[in-house]
Amino acid sequence: MKCPICLKFNYNYNDTISILCKFCKALINTKANKYNYYNHGEQNLPDKNKRMMRLKNSQSRFDIIKNFCKGEDLFIDIGCGSGEMLEIAKKYFKNIIGYEHGKILFNSLKLKYNVYNRNFNIKDISNLNKENGIVISICHVLEHNFNPVNLIYKIINKIKYPVLIYIEVPLYTGYSFKKYQYNYKLWYDQHLALYNMKTLEFISKKLKLKIIDSGFRVFYSDNINKKEIIKLLFANTCEFIKSLFEKKTHSNIMDYVKKDYGYILLKN
Numbered sequence: 001m002k003c004p005i006c007l008k009f010n011y012n013y014n015d016t017i018s019i020l021c022k023f024c025k026a027l028i029n030t031k032a033n034k035y036n037y038y039n040h041g042e043q044n045l046p047d048k049n050k051r052m053m054r055l056k057n058s059q060s061r062f063d064i065i066k067n068f069c070k071g072e073d074l075f076i077d078i079g080c081g082s083g084e085m086l087e088i089a090k091k092y093f094k095n096i097i098g099y100e101h102g103k104i105l106f107n108s109l110k111l112k113y114n115v116y117n118r119n120f121n122i123k124d125i126s127n128l129n130k131e132n133g134i135v136i137s138i139c140h141v142l143e144h145n146f147n148p149v150n151l152i153y154k155i156i157n158k159i160k161y162p163v164l165i166y167i168e169v170p171l172y173t174g175y176s177f178k179k180y181q182y183n184y185k186l187w188y189d190q191h192l193a194l195y196n197m198k199t200l201e202f203i204s205k206k207l208k209l210k211i212i213d214s215g216f217r218v219f220y221s222d223n224i225n226k227k228e229i230i231k232l233l234f235a236n237t238c239e240f241i242k243s244l245f246e247k248k249t250h251s252n253i254m255d256y257v258k259k260d261y262g263y264i265l266l267k268n
């Protein structure tokens with residue numbers, strides 16, 4: 001079976017469900033299906049409460065990204081879903097565009113935002129200000145795609161301006177996968193693999209992009225459970241204290257205790 005990320009053949013089966021890739025360290029899901037997201041598999045429209053959570057989650061991503069921004073004009077969200085990153089981006093950018101394959105999601109966004117129901121095309125940004133640079137976010141997209149290196153390359157290779165790329169993916173090295181294993185809600189047939197931070201480094205190296213920051217995240221609603229923080233503290237005090245020391249100023253405690261998602265910030 002070919003690894004969906006490094007494209008090397010790998011015969012070291014972990015078990016029948018997963019393969020740990022010895023080259024890029026991804027945990028490959030042998031039961032994953034290749035979806036055509038134009039036709040099926042898109043996420044549901046969020047209710048009011050879920051939307052609020054996603055807005056807060058998007059804000060916490062921008063709390064990381066804005067530390068590295070230098071007055072960029074344009075924000076591009078690849079796989080913009082229900083549009084919360086586009087909404088928060090209004091605070092920071094004059095020009096904002098999004099891409100979403102899911103038809104229902106796209107239709108819910110098209111009157112409010114500058115969005116496209118297809119892949120990125122360099123012509124889409126020809127009339128937009130971008131001389132001061134472009135910020136691109138690719139959140140929870142790579143794990144759905146075969147050959148994510150090529151996906152990113154096709155977006156950035158024709159851009160002649162400074163680009164900052166924020167990538168976020170689910171990790172198998174985090175607390176939730178360790179606890180729930182193949183019952184983890186993010187281990188399902190749409191995810192071709194779950195990542196390791198080394199997998200993100202592999203992708204950066206392949207694309208010859210410079211890593212300017214990396215770290216851990218959890219979804220906003222997963223990080224407010226105080227009881228769980230106390231449980232984790234007593235379950236593994238050394239690990240917990242180590243996490244507090246590694247924590248970056250723009251992250252919260254749960255990001256570094258659970259480490260369920262990894263992010264990486266790259267520039268060209």
Ligand SMILES: [Zn+2]
Nearest residue numbers: 003006021024
């Ligand atoms: Zn691999």
